[in-house]
Amino acid sequence: xxxxxxxxxxxxxxxxxxxxxxxxxxxxxxxxxxxxxxxxxxxxxxxxxxxxxxxxxxxxxxxxxxxxxxxxxxxxxxxxxxxxxxxxxxxxxxxxxxxxxxxxxxxxxxxxxxxxxxxxxxxxxxxxxxxxxxxxxxxxxxxxxxxxxxxxxxxxxxxxxxxxxxxxxxxxxxxxxxxxxxxxxxxxxxxxxxxxxxxxxxxxxxxxxxxxxxxxxxxxxxxxxxxxxxxxxxxxxxxxxxxxxxxxxxxxxxxxxxxxxxxxxxxxxxxxxxxxxxxxxxxxxxxxxx
Amino acid sequence: xxxxxxxxxxxxxxxxxxxxxxxxxxxxxxxxxxxxxxxxxxxxxxxxxxxxxxxxxxxxxxxxxxxxxxxxxxxxxxxxxxxxxxxxxxxxxxxxxxxxxxxxxxxxxxxxxxxxxxxxxxxxxxxxxxxxxxxxxxxxxxxxxxxxxxxxxxxxxxxxxxxxxxxxxxxxxxxxxxxxxxxxxxxxxxxxxxxxxxxxxxxxxxxxxxxxxxxxxxxxxxxxxxxxxxxxxxxxxxxxxxxxxxxxxxxxxxxxxxxxxxxxxxxxxxxxxxxxxxxxxxxxxxxxxx
DNA sequence: TTGTAAGCGTTATCAG
DNA sequence: CTGATAACGCTTACAA
Numbered sequence: 012x013x014x015x016x017x018x019x020x021x022x023x024x025x026x027x028x029x030x031x032x033x034x035x036x037x038x039x040x041x042x043x044x045x046x047x048x049x050x051x052x053x054x055x056x057x058x059x060x061x062x063x064x065x066x067x068x069x070x071x072x073x074x075x076x077x078x079x080x081x082x083x084x085x086x087x088x089x090x091x092x093x094x095x096x097x098x099x100x101x102x103x104x105x106x107x108x109x110x111x112x113x114x115x116x117x118x119x120x121x122x123x124x125x126x127x128x129x130x131x132x133x134x135x136x137x138x139x140x141x142x143x144x145x146x147x148x149x150x151x152x153x154x155x156x157x158x159x160x161x162x163x164x165x166x167x168x169x170x171x172x173x174x175x176x177x178x179x180x181x182x183x184x185x186x187x188x189x190x191x192x193x194x195x196x197x198x199x200x201x202x203x204x205x206x207x208x209x210x211x212x213x214x215x216x217x218x219x220x221x222x223x224x225x226x227x228x229x230x231x232x233x234x235x236x237x238x239x240x241x242x243x244x245x246x247x248x249x250x251x252x253x254x255x256x257x258x259x260x261x262x263x264x265x266x267x268x269x270x271x272x273x274x275x276x277x278x279x280x281x282x283x284x285x286x287x288x289x290x291x292x293x294x295x296x297x298x299x300x301x
Numbered sequence: 302x303x304x305x306x307x308x309x310x311x312x313x314x315x316x317x318x319x320x321x322x323x324x325x326x327x328x329x330x331x332x333x334x335x336x337x338x339x340x341x342x343x344x345x346x347x348x349x350x351x352x353x354x355x356x357x358x359x360x361x362x363x364x365x366x367x368x369x370x371x372x373x374x375x376x377x378x379x380x381x382x383x384x385x386x387x388x389x390x391x392x393x394x395x396x397x398x399x400x401x402x403x404x405x406x407x408x409x410x411x412x413x414x415x416x417x418x419x420x421x422x423x424x425x426x427x428x429x430x431x432x433x434x435x436x437x438x439x440x441x442x443x444x445x446x447x448x449x450x451x452x453x454x455x456x457x458x459x460x461x462x463x464x465x466x467x468x469x470x471x472x473x474x475x476x477x478x479x480x481x482x483x484x485x486x487x488x489x490x491x492x493x494x495x496x497x498x499x500x501x502x503x504x505x506x507x508x509x510x511x512x513x514x515x516x517x518x519x520x521x522x523x524x525x526x527x528x529x530x531x532x533x534x535x536x537x538x539x540x541x542x543x544x545x546x547x548x549x550x551x552x553x554x555x556x557x558x559x560x561x562x563x564x565x566x567x568x569x570x571x572x573x574x575x576x577x578x579x580x581x582x583x584x585x586x587x588x589x590x591x
Numbered sequence: 592t593t594g595t596a597a598g599c600g601t602t603a604t605c606a607g
Numbered sequence: 608c609t610g611a612t613a614a615c616g617c618t619t620a621c622a623a
Contacts, residue, residue: 012369013369014310014616014617015370016306016309016616017306018617019305019599020310020599020615020617021619022599022617022618023306025306030350035334035335036332038328041326041328041331044352045354052362057349057351057371058349059347059348072342079302080304218538219538221538221540225540244479245508245535248512249540250515304600304601306601307599307601307602308600309601310616311600311614
């Protein structure tokens with residue numbers, strides 16, 4: 012059995028892919044990781060894992076990994092290029108640096124990304140609520156800096172404008188975590204008139220909204236409808252089961268590996284970004300308003 | 302910036318730790334991974350991730366990684382030694398091979414492990430239910446082959462015997478996933494007399510029990526009490542918030558790294574296993590039986 | 592077909 | 608203290 016370091020040194024290639032996530036404990040990222048891991052193993056690559064805990068500071072050691080050729084490429088779930096990787100992008104011009112974003116980016120900066128059509132997805136979610144008769148809708152968006160969140164906001168507003176009700180859309184921003192969803196939902200429900208429905212830009216923040224409803228003894232969906240984003244594993248087991256925009260998370264991870272290996276293989280004819288289909292999954296947290 | 306492969310070849314050490322999990326999407330493993338990642342980075346190690354999807358077949362490529370010196374050591378969450386690593390254990394005798402188990406093992410086979418006192422933890426959970434007045438208790442255990450599950454079963458039975466009610470404990474086995482928890486809970490509640498409380502050996506199977514209660518219109522905790530294990534992040538946000546035995550998952554990951562690095566550093570005076578404290582976290586799924 | 596040698600980028604050693 | 612040199616284990620190219 013050949014020694015890995017010697018082999019890597021000889022061929023100048025590590026057959027390792029670095030994956031950085033903002034927070035492993037976010038249940039939406041696990042399927043992405045599974046997809047990455049599966050696709051990587053199929054191509055005889057292994058996965059180096061980095062958890063940045065959403066701290067820019069924690070990204071630095073990982074950009075060093077790339078520069079040390081400890082990994083051949085990087086797949087990152089983040090709303091920004093990891094610290095110090097701009098250099099790599101510049102250095103690789105006019106070709107692609109071996110970086111691929113999943114989930115959080117929109118086509119941007121010459122960095123390939125694997126996403127969904129975020130605007131259309133949010134449009135669909137709001138459309139569902141309008142179809143049920145809701146007009147005053149609260150949105151728990153992600154951080155204002157997140158491209159995915161911005162796109163979703165754009166799609167949501169477009170649907171509201173189409174109904175001539177853009178002013179009826181009220182927005183709060185969270186950080187994707189449950190506690191921030193709680194805070195945002197409190198603010199939303201304190202408005203008057205209060206919204207009859209809340210759309211969270213991920214399931215965790217939607218869970219925050221459900222928690223606030225519970226605390227205020229609002230029945231879901233009778234008194235308040237809730238829609239999430241992602242379709243994490245427990246979404247269907249919440250009480251009541253969560254209506255949510257399902258993302259093909261696992262496949263997004265697999266596709267990210269494909270794109271990255273294409274870049275590494277020198278196939279520059281790779282499209283710069285891939286949008287996969289989403290699907291509104293209607294369960295039991297949405298109903299007509301009273 | 303020095304090249305990693307050359308450096309590794311020169312010093313015959315990769316500063317990488319391989320971590321294999323049976324299923325990344327199990328929310329209990331994420332905090333363990335975070336602990337491992339944090340502790341590893343602190344010691345300037347990086348983490349190679351492997352997801353075995355509970356398939357013995359998928360373990361093989363990872364034992365090769367060790368043999369190729371692609372990683373210096375292995376932390377594994379599994380009820381068995383990964384395929385082909387028995388060889389490493391034998392080869393290292395009488396010293397420790399660089400393998401450490403987290404969460405799933407009990408002191409066993411000369412493989413160091415980081416666990417909790419599983420028997421005591423289950424004893425405490427059953428004791429809580431007895432204290433509330435429950436006598437007929439259903440248990441959703443893990444696979445019969447899992448050492449952790451066996452120890453928990455032993456502790457639960459000890460508490461039941463202490464109350465002279467060992468026969469009142471009824472057991473079904475799941476595979477740690479929600480669907481298996483549903484199946485097991487169905488079987489439990491079909492018994493007559495039906496149990497007034499259910500203890501799941503992880504939170505996901507407990508969620509399965511809650512789901513069955515919902516389907517049968519049993520109110521929790523009025524008609525059925527439920528206790529889980531792990532204290533995953535969403536446990537406190539379930540409706541009602543889940544009573545569960547909290548495991549120090551993150552710290553278990555950190556300790557596993559410490560033990561592994563001690564082995565790698567040749568400190569053979571390392572204790573062969575570490576048991577960390579658990580804590581029964583009482584929330585709202587438990588109450589006296591009607 | 593089989594075998595031999597060079598060199599990948601470090602670090603550690605040893606001589607100046 | 609500074610600078611040349613060998614060796615880590617493999618792959619590949621080339622010669623026998």
